[in-house]
Amino acid sequence: MLPNIKNSWTSLVAAGVAIGVIISATVGHQAQAQDNVSIGRTPVAIVDGQYPASYFPNTELLGADEMRITALGTGMPNQTRAAVSISYLVELGNGDKFLFDLGSGSLGNLFSLRPDFSKLDKVFASHLHVDHVGDFMAMHVASWLSGRYTPIHVYGPTGSTPELGTRAFVESMRKGYAWDLATRSGALPDLGAQIDVHEFNYKQENEIVYQENGVTIRSWPAIHSLDGSVSYGLEWDGLKYVFGGDTYPNKWYIEYAKDADVASHEAFLPPKALAEYFGWDLGQATYVSTRIHTEPQAFGKVMSAVKPRLAVGYHSVQSPENNAAIMDGVRKTYDGPLALARDLMVINVTKDTIKVRMATVDEYVLPPDVSEAYKKAPRTDEKQPGKFTLSGKWQGYTPPPMPKK
Ligand SMILES: [Zn+2]
Ligand SMILES: [Zn+2]
Numbered sequence: 001m002l003p004n005i006k007n008s009w010t011s012l013v014a015a016g017v018a019i020g021v022i023i024s025a026t027v028g029h030q031a032q033a034q035d036n037v038s039i040g041r042t043p044v045a046i047v048d049g050q051y052p053a054s055y056f057p058n059t060e061l062l063g064a065d066e067m068r069i070t071a072l073g074t075g076m077p078n079q080t081r082a083a084v085s086i087s088y089l090v091e092l093g094n095g096d097k098f099l100f101d102l103g104s105g106s107l108g109n110l111f112s113l114r115p116d117f118s119k120l121d122k123v124f125a126s127h128l129h130v131d132h133v134g135d136f137m138a139m140h141v142a143s144w145l146s147g148r149y150t151p152i153h154v155y156g157p158t159g160s161t162p163e164l165g166t167r168a169f170v171e172s173m174r175k176g177y178a179w180d181l182a183t184r185s186g187a188l189p190d191l192g193a194q195i196d197v198h199e200f201n202y203k204q205e206n207e208i209v210y211q212e213n214g215v216t217i218r219s220w221p222a223i224h225s226l227d228g229s230v231s232y233g234l235e236w237d238g239l240k241y242v243f244g245g246d247t248y249p250n251k252w253y254i255e256y257a258k259d260a261d262v263a264s265h266e267a268f269l270p271p272k273a274l275a276e277y278f279g280w281d282l283g284q285a286t287y288v289s290t291r292i293h294t295e296p297q298a299f300g301k302v303m304s305a306v307k308p309r310l311a312v313g314y315h316s317v318q319s320p321e322n323n324a325a326i327m328d329g330v331r332k333t334y335d336g337p338l339a340l341a342r343d344l345m346v347i348n349v350t351k352d353t354i355k356v357r358m359a360t361v362d363e364y365v366l367p368p369d370v371s372e373a374y375k376k377a378p379r380t381d382e383k384q385p386g387k388f389t390l391s392g393k394w395q396g397y398t399p400p401p402m403p404k405k
Helices: 107-112 136-145 166-176 179-186 251-256 271-278 282-292 294-307 321-335 371-376
Strands: 012-016 016-021 067-073 087-090 097-100 122-124 152-157 195-200 209-210 216-223 227-234 238-242 262-266 310-314 339-341 345-349 354-358
Touching: 067 107, 067 238, 087 310, 107 136, 122 209, 122 262, 136 152, 136 166, 136 179, 166 179, 166 195, 195 209, 195 321, 216 251, 227 251, 251 294, 262 294, 271 282, 294 310, 294 321, 310 345, 321 339, 339 371
Parallel strands: 097 122, 122 152, 152 195, 238 262, 262 310, 310 339
Antiparallel strands: 012 016, 016 339, 067 087, 067 345, 087 097, 209 216, 216 227, 227 238, 345 354
């Protein structure tokens, strides 16, 4: 018999941060190996829902019917060491991996998980604010350097005009980084250079934007600043994760997030905390917090309507007092299972269990070993500067001979 999940909810308040934790009594799930990379330890299966207190990357096999959601960034455009800009990684028991947003600063947290980059080739953008897509080009290049030798796929909405859409954004980034990309193209495996953009109409209401390998991702509109912010629902194997784009509380989220196991949605700083943080007057802060974004009490109302197995709030400046203010607001309108996300918070989801904990990562993480894959991947040329630049080589230095091929 399953425990009553609502009753088993507990709230931990540690360092000013509350995390809702739900653990069921018995879960047996078949584990399977998915990743090509390892850090020298053999990953083990989790038996009966007995997760270690911390998540140590690459030490746990994900169950065949299990989903792991990692918050890579939960903060604001104004980053801190505690919270970089928004990004979520979703890993599935079938081996698939998806990134939702790649806000500025989030790439370091992704690397700290030492993932298998050959499988990290799908990025879904909720909207084109820098705190949601700022690390996109950094990811393209860094993953290409780290074993992604196939095209990267970017999914994102149109805007009200073509130049405000995801395709134009990616094309402009490609142009802006022409020098960087020209240095690497050919020197790195060819296919990794390719960026495939899948732009879809922001007005789609719960329509499919991705469907492969048993995974369906749908999109619906959000209301934020301009046309062209969206939310996503990922469904796989009877589980559903919802990633909410920045928004004023909207009817589409209430309707389409309804059967989510984990529903994430912004829980923005309340007006007073926002005013203090930015030094704004209360009018400006109230406008941003309650007209452009979703303040904590509104987030609570949304989650009271959606009733997910776990509600996840994010998008704030992490500090003990701000987190307390957010929790205060949410709890005025919502008493269900809740986690206020922090960077590197990990959520394991099965049909029976939702486990919330933090990842423990190394400060000096090495990139994955990609030497074998690199040897096999086609490369077409080598790069060097032109005659003029080369004529400036200092004759006082002779480099060591190149190793024989
Ligand atoms: Zn935004
Ligand atoms: Zn944002």
